[in-house]
Structure formats: C-alpha cells, structure tokens
Amino acid sequence: PRTPVPRHGRRSRAALPAAPPGFVGRDAELAYGERALRGGVGRPAVRVLAVSGPAGVGKTALALRLAHRTADLFPDGGLLLGLRGPQGRPLSAAQAGAALLRRLTDDVPGVPLTDPEELTDRLRRALHGRRMLLILDDAASEQQIRPLLQAVTEGSVILTGRRRAAALDGAEHLRLDAVRPEEAVELLLAAGGERMAQDPVAVAEIARLCGCFPLALRVAAAALTARPHTTPAALAGRLRDERTRLGVLREGDLDLRSSLLTGYQEAGPALRRAFRLLSLAPAPDFTGWTVAALLGTGAEEAEETAEELVRAQLLEARTDGRSVRYGFHSLLRVLATELREAEPDAARTRREVVERLGRAYGSLARYADQRLAPGRDWRARPDAGPAGPDAAAIVGASPLAWFREEATGLVETVRQTHAAGLWPLVWDLAGSAAGYFHARAAWEEWEETHRLALDAARRARNTEAEATVQYALGDLAWQRRQADRALRHHTAAQHAFELVRDRTGVARCRIGAADVLLGQGLLEHAARRYGRALALCSAEGDLRGEVAALKGLALVNLRRGRVDVARRQLEQCGRAAERLGDRRWTEYVRRTTARLAPDPAHRLSPVGHAVEVGPGMWLIGTATAA
Structure with a gap:
C-alpha cells in the first residue's frame, strides 16, 4: 500500500485538458503507446514515453488522447505542462521546474530557484506518493526536462517534442509522421x-x-x-x-x-541555409552526394548536416535497409522554397546551386554511361577520372541500377539547368543519360531532355553539340519506328559533324541512316552506308561503331540469304565487342551467331517477321528463326 502523504500545501487531484474533439485515426500509435504505459507480461510499464515528430503532426493531440485512455492507471490525475514561453521560446530547466511546482503545490518560494538539485528535490517531495501522468509538451532538449524527469518516481511522463530525445535512458520512443x-x-x-x-x-x-x-x-x-x-x-x-x-x-x-517556422527558427544559421538550399533537390528524395553538391561541401560535412536536419525534424531520412536517402515533407519543402526565394540574392543563389548540382550529376552520369554502354559516347575519354564526387563508390557495381534510382532527379536537373541558362550543362546531362533512356525504352524522358538540349545548343550556337543531339534524336525516332523523322535527324547531324570535322560522328550518322534503310528493305543503300561507316570507324579506332556497322552488314547479308557471310561478319562483330568490353553486345552476338550455326535445325530463314538487332532493339520485317 502507498504511504499516506499529507495534503497540506497541495492542490486536489490534478486534471488534464479534455481530449481533443474530432480526433481520428492513429490506432496503431495509440495502441503502441498504451502498451508502453500499461506494461504487460514480462514487460514493465515505461516511466517515459517520448513522442517525436515535426511541427503540426499532432503530437499533443495524441498525448492527450492517450492520457485519457490510460486514466485508470493514474488515480492522482494528470497535468499538461507546456515547455514554451511567449513567441515559442523554450523555457529553461529552472523555469519549467518552477512552473510545474506551481501546478503541483501552493508552497512555492518567492524567489526563483536556480539550484537544479534544490528544484528537483522540491519537485520530488511534491510528487511523492502521487501516481500521476505528466505531459511535458513541446520539449526543446533533454537538458531542459532532465531535472523534471528525475523528480518523477511513482508516475509516468509523456514527453512530446520535435527532436527525438535519444539521450534519455529508459525512455520508450514513438515517432509520428503524417496520417494515412x-x-x-x-x-x-x-x-x-x-x-x-x-x-x-x-x-x-x-x-x-x-x-x-x-x-x-x-x-x-x-x-x-x-x-x-x-x-x-x-x-x-x-x-x-x-x-x-x-x-x-x-x-x-x-x-x-x-508552426512550421518554429523548428526552422531554432536551428543555427548554417542549418537554416542548408534547409533553404536543399529545397532545390531535383527529386522527392536524394542521397548524401546530392546534399554535398547542393551545399557545396564535402561528403562528410554534407551527411552531418543532413542528419542534423533530420534530428531537427526539418528533413526526413528514408531507408530500405541498405542505403539512406533524404527528403522533405511536402509542406516543409514549400516552406523551404518560400524562404529561399525571399532571400535578396535568390536568383544568383539558385543559379550557383543548380550549376553545382548539374556538374555533379554530369560527372556521375558520364561515369555510369561509360560502364553501361562502353564507347557509346565517342567523345568521352574512358580513362578520364571524374571531376567531383567519388563516382566508383556512388554508382557502384550496377550503373543501370544507379540510373534507375537517379533518373527522376537527372531529368529534373536538365530542366533546372535549362531554366538557368546553363547551356553546356543541358546538353551534357541529356547526352550522358541517352544510353540509359535507350536501355530502358524511356522514350518520353529521352524526347524531353534532348529537345531541351537541342534548344540549348542552338542558343549557344554550338554546332558540335547540335550535331550530337540531332544524332541522338535520330536514334530515338528510329526506336519509335518514325523512319522519315529518323532520317531527317541523322542527315542534319551528319551535315553538322562534317562542318566540325568529326569523322566518327559522320560514321555514326551513316550507321543510323543505314539502320532505317535496312528496316525499309532498301538493302543496297543500307549496305553502302554500313560499308563506308565501317571504313571510317576502323580508321578512327571507333570500336563501338565497328560493332554496329558489322552487325548491320550481317543483317543485310542475312536478308540476301548469305547466311555464311552473315555469320562471319557477326563473328568479327563479337570480337570487336569483346575488345570494347561491352558484355551486352558480346552476349547478343554470341546468341545470334549460335542461331546461324550450320545445323539446319538452328539456321535462320531469310524471310520472317522480326529479329533482335541489338540489346533491346528489334528490326521489323527481317530474318527470324525458322
């Protein structure tokens, strides 16, 4: 039995505010909190339940709802103590303790208590023998509420705050997010x-x-x-x-x-700047290297800043168990954008940040592209190390997976760099993603980014860039079976490449046009273009061009019924693909050559409906397996 406690100087049974009207949902969170406060078989009731979450998420409402559901556990009632003063400023530990003491007893000294031990002792005596539930609402830090918690020996505490009170020993934590x-x-x-x-x-x-x-x-x-x-x-x-x-x-x-501004205003200047700048992140969630690019810092500092924003409930950390990505709640992103645009130098800041991000994305995308489709971009130097992030560590072993994860952000960065007038970055970013768009049949993204890139090249009056974009748009048109459009783009690109004396570019355009002509059944025209392209590619050391030209010639000969010639050309194509280091093309050539084996059961007929002409590419109206 509890030891009787004199009632002198003490108020009657404490009362909580009424439960908030119109409270809906949160069934799982309420059940979790109730289990924590009640305890169970083999699990004692917790002394402190710490409820955290961003401003406006309903922490106080849930705490009150939970308090009324567990009122039977606390015969001496409960109290809600707000831990903020005017304008939302946090109370000091002494101010919070004095406020609680006034709520608990009339015996309050006339002068403020400055000794933490004396304050805790007075609170302990005021709470002695009383099984109460205290709701300490909107805590700013562990330091603020630690003296109060040390005084609670027989009741329980529900603590609410934006930051997770991770340094409190023995506390049970419940995080609130947006409702479903x-x-x-x-x-x-x-x-x-x-x-x-x-x-x-x-x-x-x-x-x-x-x-x-x-x-x-x-x-x-x-x-x-x-x-x-x-x-x-x-x-x-x-x-x-x-x-x-x-x-x-x-x-x-x-x-x-x-309400949302409260957490922002409590952060330091560096953290507030980071909050504003990260609103320019081009995707709903993003990784540490994106944070580093946006803030213009190193990787370690960027990660530390992001984690501090997460602790301040200004940013969210999202994980699949293998990696962590960061993101804003939609309303906090709106706030960050609003604050950033209200800065006096908003336009200059936006351009600088977008340029940093574009350069980082371009560096990583070029690295990933060289490994996804070696030699696709004949202007890239395979041995050149990326300037910027550690591409090998960031992209990892699967460039296709990296592109898939970052595609949304990359496309948005193309839009942002175009809006900022950063013309070279626009065509660089679009071009570095073309191989991925091809591999994933992402026609809409390919079209949008390259239309922006073509506009950028024309605005900058850069003939070489315009030629490269026209060539890629020709490939896109061919993949979409738009033969006339593909020929127009390839013809325009070839003319521009001739102006800038890019012989490899000229050869690639001839191969692209030949692919279209082959698809139309114009075998002689296609063969001439493939042959000229092969000679140019061999002279220029363009292995990928050689692979594509040899593949095309093999298909021409297959249509003519010259299966043995086609097989020999495919064998040459396979050796070139091996030297290139492109496993996808090597495997394609190996499979196709096997189907052209002398065994009649595996021979291809020169007549059919469709044949694969490359990884993920099909040619209509040519040879198929008999």
Whole structure:
C-alpha cells in the first residue's frame, strides 16, 4: 500500500485538458503507446514515453488522447505542462521546474530557484506518493526536462517534442509522421462538415495538398467553415499553387506557417541555409552526394548536416535497409522554397546551386554511361577520372541500377539547368543519360531532355553539340519506328559533324541512316552506308561503331540469304565487342551467331517477321528463326 502523504500545501487531484474533439485515426500509435504505459507480461510499464515528430503532426493531440485512455492507471490525475514561453521560446530547466511546482503545490518560494538539485528535490517531495501522468509538451532538449524527469518516481511522463530525445535512458520512443490518406480524408470530413462530404474527389486532393498533416488538415477545414460561399473544389484550387499554399492554410489562431517556422527558427544559421538550399533537390528524395553538391561541401560535412536536419525534424531520412536517402515533407519543402526565394540574392543563389548540382550529376552520369554502354559516347575519354564526387563508390557495381534510382532527379536537373541558362550543362546531362533512356525504352524522358538540349545548343550556337543531339534524336525516332523523322535527324547531324570535322560522328550518322534503310528493305543503300561507316570507324579506332556497322552488314547479308557471310561478319562483330568490353553486345552476338550455326535445325530463314538487332532493339520485317 502507498504511504499516506499529507495534503497540506497541495492542490486536489490534478486534471488534464479534455481530449481533443474530432480526433481520428492513429490506432496503431495509440495502441503502441498504451502498451508502453500499461506494461504487460514480462514487460514493465515505461516511466517515459517520448513522442517525436515535426511541427503540426499532432503530437499533443495524441498525448492527450492517450492520457485519457490510460486514466485508470493514474488515480492522482494528470497535468499538461507546456515547455514554451511567449513567441515559442523554450523555457529553461529552472523555469519549467518552477512552473510545474506551481501546478503541483501552493508552497512555492518567492524567489526563483536556480539550484537544479534544490528544484528537483522540491519537485520530488511534491510528487511523492502521487501516481500521476505528466505531459511535458513541446520539449526543446533533454537538458531542459532532465531535472523534471528525475523528480518523477511513482508516475509516468509523456514527453512530446520535435527532436527525438535519444539521450534519455529508459525512455520508450514513438515517432509520428503524417496520417494515412484515408485518415486524412476522415479528419477533413469530421472537421469540415456536410460540404466536405459532398465532394469526395476535392477532399482527397485537399488531403494530398496538405501532406496529410493533421494541423494543415484542421486549418483547411476551418478555412472552408469560415467561408460558407466557397466549395471544397475551390479550396483545393487555392491550395494547388505552392507559392501561396501556406498563406491559404491560416485561419484565426491556426497558422500552419507559424508552426512550421518554429523548428526552422531554432536551428543555427548554417542549418537554416542548408534547409533553404536543399529545397532545390531535383527529386522527392536524394542521397548524401546530392546534399554535398547542393551545399557545396564535402561528403562528410554534407551527411552531418543532413542528419542534423533530420534530428531537427526539418528533413526526413528514408531507408530500405541498405542505403539512406533524404527528403522533405511536402509542406516543409514549400516552406523551404518560400524562404529561399525571399532571400535578396535568390536568383544568383539558385543559379550557383543548380550549376553545382548539374556538374555533379554530369560527372556521375558520364561515369555510369561509360560502364553501361562502353564507347557509346565517342567523345568521352574512358580513362578520364571524374571531376567531383567519388563516382566508383556512388554508382557502384550496377550503373543501370544507379540510373534507375537517379533518373527522376537527372531529368529534373536538365530542366533546372535549362531554366538557368546553363547551356553546356543541358546538353551534357541529356547526352550522358541517352544510353540509359535507350536501355530502358524511356522514350518520353529521352524526347524531353534532348529537345531541351537541342534548344540549348542552338542558343549557344554550338554546332558540335547540335550535331550530337540531332544524332541522338535520330536514334530515338528510329526506336519509335518514325523512319522519315529518323532520317531527317541523322542527315542534319551528319551535315553538322562534317562542318566540325568529326569523322566518327559522320560514321555514326551513316550507321543510323543505314539502320532505317535496312528496316525499309532498301538493302543496297543500307549496305553502302554500313560499308563506308565501317571504313571510317576502323580508321578512327571507333570500336563501338565497328560493332554496329558489322552487325548491320550481317543483317543485310542475312536478308540476301548469305547466311555464311552473315555469320562471319557477326563473328568479327563479337570480337570487336569483346575488345570494347561491352558484355551486352558480346552476349547478343554470341546468341545470334549460335542461331546461324550450320545445323539446319538452328539456321535462320531469310524471310520472317522480326529479329533482335541489338540489346533491346528489334528490326521489323527481317530474318527470324525458322
């Protein structure tokens, strides 16, 4: 039995605020918190449950809901103590302790307590014999609340704060993220009334544009309630513009921007700068090398900065168990963009950051491209080390996997560099990704990036760059079976390459045109172009060009029924592919040569429907297996 405690100088049973109305969802989080506070078989009840998450995610609401669900555990009631003063400034440990002491007892000294030990002792005596639940709301640091926690010996504490209180021994941690989309819709319907229910499509869009953040959802519902003349569809329309979204999410004393700004304002100058600049990240999530490029720092400093932003709940860390990528919650990204664009030198900063990012992406993409398709870019030096990030470590053993992971960011970086007028970076980035677009049949991305690259080359009046982009657009047109367009691009590219005296470029254009002519059944025309290209490629030491020309000649001879000649040319093609180091082409040639073996059971017929003319490429109307 508990030792009786005199009631002198002590208030009656403490009372918590009412549970928040309209609370929906969070079933899993509430169940987890309740299990922690109640304990169970072989598991004692926790003394401290630390709830963390970004501003506006609903930490206080969940703590109160949980407190009322477990009220039977705390016969002496509970208290909620806010740990912030005016303008959201954190209370000191002494201020927080004095505030709690005033709530617990009338016996408070007239002068402030400055001795932490004396403060803790007074709190311990005030709490002695009382099984209470304390909610310490919006903590700024472990240092702030440690003296308070040391005084709690018989009750429990729910601690809320943006930062995870990782240094607290014995605490159970519960992190809150945005609610699930269906819970967000439920919250809007509960808070927004009948008008919300009349337009489920608009409600779903409002939930998405609010990032499924409880505070944002409540403000959106309040904004609709305050305007009887408007509709959910109209509200969704106002929220679509990121430039004004945070302004729309303000109603009465509910202000999403003000809430989100609290964490930003508590960060130091370097961290605030990083928060702003990372809003230029070109993909929803990004790795440490992207952080380093955006901030203009080394890899270690970039990782440390990103992790500090994660601890401050200004950035999210996302992992698949093998690697970590970072990203913004959508509303925090809107805030970061707004703050960055409000800077006096916003345009200059944006251009500098985009240029750093473009150079880093270009360096890595060229490295990955040389390993995905050796010799594809005849202007690249295979032995040249990348200037910038450690490409070998970042790209890893699978360049295709790296491209697949970074493709969204790379395409967006092409857009950003074009918008910034960084013309050489535009065509460099687009060209370095062409091999990946080809391998993955990413026709739309190929088209968009190279149209921007062609515009950049023309604006810069760079004939060589224009020729290279025209050649790539010809390849794209051929992959899409647009023969006339492919010939136009290849012809324009060949003329431009002749102007800049790029013999390898001329040869590649002849091969591209020959592929089109072969597909149209114009064998003599195709053979002449392949033959001239082969001579040029051999003279220039272009192994990849030799492989493509020999493959084309083999297919011409296969169409003519000269299977033995075709087989010999494919064998030459295979040897060139081996010297090139392209495993995909080597394997293709090996398989095709095996199908042309003298054994009649494996021989190809000169008539058929389709044949693979390269890794991932098919030629219509030529030889197939009989």
